[in-house]
Amino acid sequence: MGKVIVVTSGKGGVGKTTSTANLGTALALIGKTVVVIDADVGLRNLDVVMGLENRIVYTSMDVIDNRCELTRALVKDRRVEGLTLLAASQKNNKDDIQPEQMKAICEELRSNNDFVLVDSPAGIESGFRNAAAGADEALVVTTPDVSAIRDADRITGLLQHEGVEPINLVLNRLSPEMVRKGNMVSKDDVVALLNLNLIGVVPEDRGVISSTNRGIPLVHDNSSQAAQAYMRIAKRLTGQRIPIPEIREKGFFSNILEWFSGNR
Amino acid sequence: MNQPLAGVSVHIDVQAPLLSEADLAALKLELQDTYGMVVRGINIADKTGDSAASQVVERPRASRPARGDIEKTRVVRETIRSGQTEDFPEGNLIIYGDVNPGGEVSAGGDVIVLGSLRGSAHAGMNGKLTAVIVAMNLVPLQLQIGNYISRPFVGQKSRGYPEIARVGMQDVIIVEEFVKR
Numbered sequence: 400m401g402k403v404i405v406v407t408s409g410k411g412g413v414g415k416t417t418s419t420a421n422l423g424t425a426l427a428l429i430g431k432t433v434v435v436i437d438a439d440v441g442l443r444n445l446d447v448v449m450g451l452e453n454r455i456v457y458t459s460m461d462v463i464d465n466r467c468e469l470t471r472a473l474v475k476d477r478r479v480e481g482l483t484l485l486a487a488s489q490k491n492n493k494d495d496i497q498p499e500q501m502k503a504i505c506e507e508l509r510s511n512n513d514f515v516l517v518d519s520p521a522g523i524e525s526g527f528r529n530a531a532a533g534a535d536e537a538l539v540v541t542t543p544d545v546s547a548i549r550d551a552d553r554i555t556g557l558l559q560h561e562g563v564e565p566i567n568l569v570l571n572r573l574s575p576e577m578v579r580k581g582n583m584v585s586k587d588d589v590v591a592l593l594n595l596n597l598i599g600v601v602p603e604d605r606g607v608i609s610s611t612n613r614g615i616p617l618v619h620d621n622s623s624q625a626a627q628a629y630m631r632i633a634k635r636l637t638g639q640r641i642p643i644p645e646i647r648e649k650g651f652f653s654n655i656l657e658w659f660s661g662n663r
Numbered sequence: 664m665n666q667p668l669a670g671v672s673v674h675i676d677v678q679a680p681l682l683s684e685a686d687l688a689a690l691k692l693e694l695q696d697t698y699g700m701v702v703r704g705i706n707i708a709d710k711t712g713d714s715a716a717s718q719v720v721e722r723p724r725a726s727r728p729a730r731g732d733i734e735k736t737r738v739v740r741e742t743i744r745s746g747q748t749e750d751f752p753e754g755n756l757i758i759y760g761d762v763n764p765g766g767e768v769s770a771g772g773d774v775i776v777l778g779s780l781r782g783s784a785h786a787g788m789n790g791k792l793t794a795v796i797v798a799m800n801l802v803p804l805q806l807q808i809g810n811y812i813s814r815p816f817v818g819q820k821s822r823g824y825p826e827i828a829r830v831g832m833q834d835v836i837i838v839e840e841f842v843k844r
Contacts, residue, residue, distance in 0.1 A: 545764075549745050552763050556744035592763060592781070594742055 401432075401509040404516050404636070405534035405563070409550030411521030413542045414571040417607055417617075418629070419518040420448045422538075424616040425633035427482035431513040434473065436504070437487040438530035439520040440496060446486050450614025451476060460488035463500045469507055478619065493525045498532035505533025514636070523557060531558060537566045539595060543573055543584040552593055567598035569632065574603040575648045599632035601625050602646045669699030669842060676706045693832055699842060734772060743768055743782065752788055764804055773797065779821075783807070792830045797841055801826040811836050 406419045416439075423435040436459065437445035446452045457472035462485075473483040485504070488495075508515045519530035531537070537558050541551035551568075558566050570589055577583035590597050604625035610617045617626040618633075624646065631641050673694065675687065682690070687705055694700045735754030743749055743758060745765030756770035759777050766782035768774055773795050774786045780798035785807040787794030792809040800821050805814045806828050813828070813836035824840055831837035 549765055553745040553765065556747050559741075559744075591779075592761075594761065
């Protein structure tokens with residue numbers, strides 16, 4: 400029996416979809432079977448970020464309306480063994496799905512996969528409730544700014560109310576330079592306020608934008624700090640104990656190295 | 664605020680009868696409540712200038728229940744997060760956790776937070792002005808006691824010791840270091 404993990408944040412734009420795509424890919428890269436579900440009905444993105452947009456034939460809506468079998472609706476990612484996507488319908492809206500229907504899909508998928516990652520839409524309304532309906536665990540993604548932290552706190556309260564446990568925290572887009580200058584909330588302050596288990600810190604990385612635009616999750620090329628951070632989170636999700644390293648500012652030499660490797 | 668004068672015994676000696684009895688009672692109360700001093704007695708000089716009869720002003724203690732009285736208290740064993748509320752109009756409220764920004768706690772009596780109070784707290788929600796708010800780390804968005812509202816200065820940092828908020832003599836909410844009575 401696999402684990403169903405909802406990836407959520409409350410606020411939009413903090414990196415739920417990027418995290419889902421990268422963690423799903425990373426888990427598959429270390430040999431797990433993974434299904435990533437886009438629960439953002441009507442505003443789907445996960446397929447785009449994973450570069451699978453043009454291969455979608457059926458969506459979760461077709462499964463719910465009995466137009467196709469669940470296994471046929473899963474889109475295989477050909478770049479890595481064991482990774483599939485269940486896309487969201489673009490033609491429907493969030494109220495067309497009921498929490499029980501989402502839960503049934505999660506239950507069926509967990510029986511023959513190690514991990515089911517559910518990419519939640521922003522907000523605390525029906526879309527979020529559907530996404531969380533079938534989840535045993537949650538990853539709350541936040542960036543180190545007060546509005547994202549406030550929303551993460553709100554969503555944590557709702558998840559606890561639903562009995563989702565454990566809830567792990569992913570701190571995304573941390574810029575060590577800005578923390579040092581005192582312009583950003585520090586890692587310790589975020590953890591002190593949210594009082595959640597920190598499962599990983601992902602540094603700010605401009606590579607994320609180009610990887611999103613190309614539809615190739617960052618972890619396929621393990622050279623950037625952000626990709627390595629996602630790989631470590633994936634390993635922690637499988638139960639490995641890996642300490643969270645302090646994120647360092649890039650020095651002069653690593654900048655030059657990156658310049659020559661074309662990895663800027 | 665530190666309380667270096669806590670426990671110090673004083674005698675109030677007034678050289679001219681400018682203060683009314685009510686003023687003196689208020690002064691005594693302030694010395695006792697705010698600074699923890701012990702007022703032994705009050706002397707008022709009479710018109711001839713002689714230091715005359717010692718007069719001890721009775722201190723009204725209506726705010727404290729008599730020993731043995733039972734006050735209703737609700738204990739909440741979790742953190743109050745953004746969007747969550749905890750109301751207990753019937754008595755005091757104790758939170759074994761934090762109150763995060765966007766979270767609200769209200770009580771008819773005192774509000775005690777055994778963690779960080781970063782959200783909003785309302786003590787004495789039915790108008791009890793002797794109610795207090797105590798937190799191990801008091802960095803609230805807003806405090807309310809009875810119908811008095813206060814908010815801290817922008818950028819207020821944690822001071823690292825427990826603090827108490829109460830309604831002071833000038834009808835303002837005073838926040839100071841929590842010292843046991």
